[in-house]
Amino acid sequence: xxxxxxxxxxxxxxxxxxxxxxxxxxxxxxxxxxxxxxxxxxxxxxxxxxxxxxxxxxxxxxxxxxxxxxxxxxxxxxxxxxxxxxxxxxxxxxxxxxxxxxxxxxxxxxxxxxxxxxxxxxxxxxxxxxxxxxxxxxxxxxxxxxxxxxxxxxxxxxxxxxxxxxxxxxxxxxxxxxxxxxxxxxxxxxxxxxxx
Numbered sequence: 001x002x003x004x005x006x007x008x009x010x011x012x013x014x015x016x017x018x019x020x021x022x023x024x025x026x027x028x029x030x031x032x033x034x035x036x037x038x039x040x041x042x043x044x045x046x047x048x049x050x051x052x053x054x055x056x057x058x059x060x061x062x063x064x065x066x067x068x069x070x071x072x073x074x075x076x077x078x079x080x081x082x083x084x085x086x087x088x089x090x091x092x093x094x095x096x097x098x099x100x101x102x103x104x105x106x107x108x109x110x111x112x113x114x115x116x117x118x119x120x121x122x123x124x125x126x127x128x129x130x131x132x133x134x135x136x137x138x139x140x141x142x143x144x145x146x147x148x149x150x151x152x153x154x155x156x157x158x159x160x161x162x163x164x165x166x167x168x169x170x171x172x173x174x175x176x177x178x179x180x181x182x183x184x185x186x187x188x189x190x191x192x193x194x195x196x
Contacts, residue, residue: 027109035100037064038107043094046158047087048110048126053079055103063087064096075124077147077189079103083123084115086185088160112158115183120193125186132156132182143171145190151175154183 030038040049053059059081062073069092074085079101087094087109097107115128141164143149151165164175177184186192 026111026114029106029108031104031106032099033104034102036098038097038099040064040094040096040107040109042066043087043109044089046089046112046154047094048084048112048115049074049087049097050084050108050110051075051105052082053101053103053105055079055101057102058100059103059105060100061085061107062098063090063094064098065090065092066095067092075187077124081123081189083121084110084126085124085187086112086126086154086160086183088154089158112154112183119195120191121186122191123189126154126183127186128183129181133177133179135179137177137181139175139177140195141165141171141173141175142193142195143188143190144192145170145188147189149186149188149190149192151184151186151188153177153181154185155180156182160185 027041030040032038051061057079058076059079060073060076063071065071099105115126117128117130141151146169148168149165149171150163152163153161161178161181164177165171165173184194
């Protein structure tokens with residue numbers, strides 16, 4: 001009996017990190033043109049939704065959940081645009097995205113773990129820090145756009161924190177990222193940089 005208990009403990013220790021972050025595989029790209037609702041499958045975990053859109057018109061995407069709620073849009077911006085947005089685990093599965101765009105667009109659900117390791121960009125993006133923060137950490141965030149900008153941390157478990165930036169226009173601000181931050185979401189169109 002004791003040997004089984006020890007074995008179970010060892011298996012839990014070894015597999016613990018895998019159990020905390022459920023595996024999500026990339027879904028197939030969904031393409032469309034004009035206003036519509038894209039079928040994104042059924043996603044019960046935190047994921048990234050990658051997108052591209054052409055043209056020069058306004059573009060907006062909003063999550064669609066299995067239980068018809070009216071969520072806040074992920075993004076409202078002008079095309080052409082390419083980037084990604086974060087969809088946090090929700091009480092109802094993410095099943096689609098409502099798209100408002102007169103031109104061509106593509107959406108794809110990918111695992112949070114596929115976020116790129118970058119420290120700057122010019123589009124809305126979910127990205128990975130070089131390592132998970134073991135304590136609170138101060139960074140400088142710089143934004144050279146003129147529209148809305150929202151920046152928030154995301155833990156290794158895929159849970160978002162409170163926004164560390166939520167404003168409009170140019171920004172140069174010291175921000176504090178909480179312990180456990182592994183990913184970041186930047187929703188704003190314009191050149192941005194995160195530096196130590």
